[in-house]
Amino acid sequence: MENLLEVNNIEVVYNDIIQVLRGVSLNVPEGSIVSLLGTNGAGKTTTLRAISGLLKPENGAIKEGYIKFDGTDTTQMMGTEVVRQGAVMVPEGRRVFKHLTVNENILVGSITRKDSSAAIKDDLALMYRHFPRLSKVTNRMAGYSSGGEQQMIAIARALMAAPKMLMLDEPSLGLAPLLVKEIFDNIQRINKEMDTTILVVEQNAKVALAISDYAYIMESGKIVLEGPSKELQNNPDVKEFYMGITKGGGRKSFKDIKSYKRRKRWM
Amino acid sequence: MVYFFQIVVSGIVVGSIYALAALGLVLVYKSSRVANFAHGQIIAAGAFITYFLTVDLGVPIFFSFLASMVITFFLAMSVERIFLRRLIGEPIISVIMVTIGLASIIDGLIYLTPFGTENFSFPAFLPTTPLTIAGVSISWTQLVGVIITFILIGGFSWFFKKSTVGISMRAVSDDQFGSMSVGISVPRVFGLAWATAGLSAAAAGCIIGNITGLNFDTLHAFGIVVFPVVILGGLDSIMGAVVAGIIMGLIQQFATGYLDGNWGLNGTGDVAPYIVLLIILLFKPHGLFGIHEIERV
Amino acid sequence: MKETRMVRGLMVLVLLVFAVSAHAGEVYKLGFSGAITGPTSDAGNPLSKGIEDWFKYVNDTKMLGDDKIECTIRDDQYKTDVTKRNFEEYLDEGIVFYLNYSTGSTLGLKMDFEEEMMPTVPSSYHEGNLVNSNYIFIPVATYSENMVALAEYVTKNHKGGTPKVALFIHPSAFGRGPVDDTKKAVAAGLDMDIVEVVEHGKDLDNSAMLKRLMSKGVQYVICHTVQSPVATMLKDAMRLNVNAKSFGEEGKLTFLGAHYTGGADLIALAGDAAEGFLWTCSYNLTTEDNEKSKKQLELAKKYGRDDKAANSHNYAAGILQAQIPTEAILRAKKAGLEVNPENLTKMLNDMANGFDSFATVGPVTYSKDDHVGVDVVNIYKADGGVFKAINSIESEYMKKLRAGM
């Protein structure tokens, strides 16, 4: 399989001093689902922003390495151009436009497209078929939608750009278990039915590994582990640290956590 | 009764001109959340450019009107580019003060020209005989002003409601990072917002200039005068600006028509809008049509 | 300590500036502070040019021999506190004569003029400047004289009954001053009915106001403000078709205005609507084809002023304001007196045999009891796009009022 996205040894620095990524490399083959796992602050979101050209607003910059998308070097491209190239991100926390209606939210996604308005209309209809839940609330302010609906709006909005690759940042964040399942089912369907390559960043290793073909695990700005998802699912370390399953196979109870405390202070 | 209707008509005329002057403020606020205190200066600049083109270069007034709109379009765009671009994301007070500083700079620049201190007047290009219907009269300048106002305002509200670019401008005002993620170029949207605001300011400047004559002091004061209008309408609503503009126009005319000269009152037209504004804000803290922030705790 | 250092630095700078301009002969320092920008700058700007040009002219033509006049001209943007600061600086510099601008600052600084015994010529012709004051010399007829003169003109020429009049004024001391005097004149027997006093705002449309005046049966509107609101009102009046084609036309409004309301700017702003507007002013207009006009235009040409400034009566006002101290200095020198504030005040107080200025329509005279320079006003009428002199009068009622005061 051809690599649609190729990230080679990038280093990202914020405010010219804080180094967040230290030589991250990853590949996303065309048509696949790749997941990027890791703890809070490991640099997953930064990696996604670097790929989508959205580091600038946060005062970040890629200092080393390169990013190639679909054969073009996109290392120093701005967000708009990256979207035009066909790589669209669904940001963390949904970021829907609260004061726009659901329909307007989805429509905005097509801003970078140059094809006819008929094609855009068709795609809009397709989105509602894909997310039937949204078709009932097209004229409601997106801000009044529930978390799950907002996640769907954000995904539909990104899909309206007709991307080759969809990047999702923590789609499960703050969602109830059943909804998480629904969203991930949707992601899989999008991958299959619309032929969209997917890169998903998650903390919830369990669900992410379940749907992806290949996975990377990040820790403090570096890729520490990678492999086909099937293999990682059975990796004991991954099981313990990312899925909360003890070596015995069962789950460790939170109640058994030992509490220890220092009781003295110097002042 | 004719007296009453004349006041109503005058109120609507004045009000729609307010609305046009307020439009630029709304456009800028709507997309970039910036309250532009230099708007009055842009209004004045637009009027002076038209005058300069018409009188000093001999361009027919209609074309210089259009040209002035085009020039201020780019002028405002570059103002955004040079001064406001760096301040994206800074606290509201900084942004307000930058526009105040900007106003001062433009003041200084205009003082370098004769326009800063002297009075000028547009050559008359419309019939000077007024239209009189049932005793209520309206001048051609005013009529044309009102028509242009409504054309522009109608155009802009269509633009924001229906066109993808318009929707994307609203999207930017809502969530900048979210907008970037779908490929909207936020800087371009800001530039565009300022540019369209500049355009509407030029139109407002020409119309006001035609009515009052070109006096820098009067013209740039409009930047402040229309603030109650914008706030009353709700900062981000074009519709609100129109309704509030007309309300304020009526209040002002009625205050002048019925309060002044009685009970020792005078100049109430200037202060009544502010008083009404305060009262209305007590009941509607986001103006008449302003968006209520959707907040989730 | 930062302040002191900076201030000292500044002083050095100031000294340097003066060092450059030092030369032989005496230098008499004068100071002017006025609204070159900001509110009323449309008047203040050409006025300051007049002052500047006249003093240049005095020095260039060696009118004072080897001596020179050095007048610092400073903008105060119509703000009294800036005026005050300027005045304090001028005092530090040792001025012998002071030129002020606005009514507000003249009244505000009146106490200082008294304490410093500093002769002052303001550009404000506010009657109240003279109250409790010994050092303020008003160059031309006061606003009150202008307005009362207009009122007298109206009563004299009105046919049939008592004329009903509205006063349209600037919302400030400058505008309000003459109203009281006009009312006093009416109380003293002037046959006129003041129906309403309108203090205008920044109106885009005066329909409401004009209609109200019409409904109250007003026939004459006497204005005392600056040009732009008058122009807007005149245009509205024309639109409503309520402006009189001839003086006192039945059922219409005849507009008249004092000093700052008229001039070329008014016609520029109001166009046809200004036709028939009656305006009083003590200055000679360059539209009058006479020797005085020529002199004014020559002066303006000499110092590269544009047509607009050259023809402005405010430019003439500036010239006059500069001519008064010049004349006082000339007389002091002639009398062999030291040129200082005290002697200059004395010279002005003894100027019953006044001097003629090309800027004004009458001679400038002062005496101990009369601190108003030119007493005559011309009545000009807008006719075919220019103001033409139709009459020259002195207000009788003002004389009566002053005598009674």
Next chain:
Amino acid sequence: MTELKISDVTLSFGGLKALSDVDMTIEPGLITSIIGPNGAGKTSMLNCISGFYHPTQGDIFYKDKKLTHASPHQISNMGIARAFQNLELFSGLTVLDNLLLARHQNLKYSFLHAVFFFGKASRVESENRSFVEDVIDFMELEPYRKSLVGNLSYGIQKKVEVARALTLAPDILLLDEPMAGMNIEEKEDIVRFVMDIQKERNITVVLVEHDLGVVMDISDRIYVLDFGEVIGSGTPEEVSQNPKVIEAYIGEE
């Protein structure tokens, strides 16, 4: 004695019912959890208790005092503290200042004392400081004492959020998803604090949380909300067996 009694609370926004006829009792000294799918009304419930929303119907009692229409600052004065889901910290201030701020109502001295900073003000402030240091110590925030909150990592900020609520010296602590977006290690950390808070400080804890594992392990009592209604309640075992809960929320494993 019940600490907090929520009876028949209904909350609607323009026709949309966020909560309908919710009944809950919170017992003193226990950890009570509220779980439910997104948009089920958990946060709305907390908002009602802490006074940010006022129920359209029904009442909330705290130790037999009605606080249905009290405002947030009044409620916090009664001893009900809250940590927010989306961080609501004073991000421009240091951790220390954030906590000092929370002591606002506990400091009694007059404005004049403050202006001249003599006697009482100075004494009270230094007592205040040692109280706050205690909390810092308890929550293990020592290294961050003087750092600006805005510059800290998400996990630490969450901890500061909890610490600040603790500084109010509450009887009841409302925690709104304190573990959202955390990895297992960090979660364990917070769980330890929550349990310590309950045991050592004897504070009643109300916990809104997504992570079923955590909730099931540490709660004494659980309420399950769905579409604004309580669909199940009881001990963790009871709840996990409840068919309605399984259908609406947990799903088939």
Next chain:
Amino acid sequence: MSQNRWLATGNFYTTYREEQRTFSTHLDRTIFTLFLVLLFAWPMFFDLGNKYMFVVDNILIAIVAVMGLNLVTGFAGLISIGHAAFVGIGAYTVASVCRTMGTSHELVTHFWPLLIVLSGLMGAIFGGLVGLPAFRLKHLYLAIATLSFQMIFQWVINFMTFFNQGQTISIGRVYWITGKVGRGDHYEFWYYAILVIVILLGFGIRNLLKTKYGRALVAVRDNDRAADAMGMHPGLTKVYAFALAGFFAGVAGALHAYVFRGVGFESFTLHESVSYLAMAIVGGLGTLNGSFWGPVAIRMLDLQVEHLSEAAASYLPQGTNLATASKPLTFGLVIVLFLMFEPRGIANWWRITKSYTKLWPFRY
């Protein structure tokens, strides 16, 4: 504490009381004391003349006003575009006394400190009243509400005969223990009087910020919802912030009235409000020392520009226009440049210098 209290380096506090101290080291205190002594002593060695003394007085008055503005806008984050109106309230309090009791009534001339405090209280009352909309209004809407107050204030002053319709109301000369303060000593006398007030108020703010009354201000700025949950009434706190700002403004207004010996409405227009804001920003919003730098910088700039452009005007044709244009031009440029390149104001330079000296004698 046995350590060397002259340097910050190597110093530790052993009680919380020690940390509350205004000056953390002897060195700080000594420098500050010397600075104060200098402030009091310099007029005895340099004669600035009335104009510059007047400018210095003006700067000090602006400092008082800006301290207040900084409390409400910098610390509490509420934008006030009507600060000059509050200053006006103070000035017109003195003027009203003059109008009703006579320009040289004893209350005005002998009990002026009382009148200054009274003006401050009037300012506080009006500040509180104007702050009332803060219960409901936020951000820009609140800012415009203060703008409305500014406009209404101007209108009231300009139209009410009691206030002489905006014309100057004279204020009599005051008495001091040495007798009537004459023209020659006027500006110097007021320099000392205002200096004392500035120092008192400065320490007051400094203390306030260490207590709950100061922290509450910052809390509503950063997050008023959280402040509410922390037991502060956000609405009341905002009103209190406005009242506090009003007090400072009122005092500044009374001082203005005395120094100018007259009150006219041009000194309290929107333009002045904007100038105060500019001073606060150039000095550094939300910092105490910024309230000192800002007025000094802006007023000095004004003066410098005036002199420079006048010097230039004598060599250039059309000089008058250049001179008058350069003032707004530079004023605007300074604001814009500061916001673009040093949004934290001069106070930030001060902070950098200070943090450098703190580590002395070590480099890092």
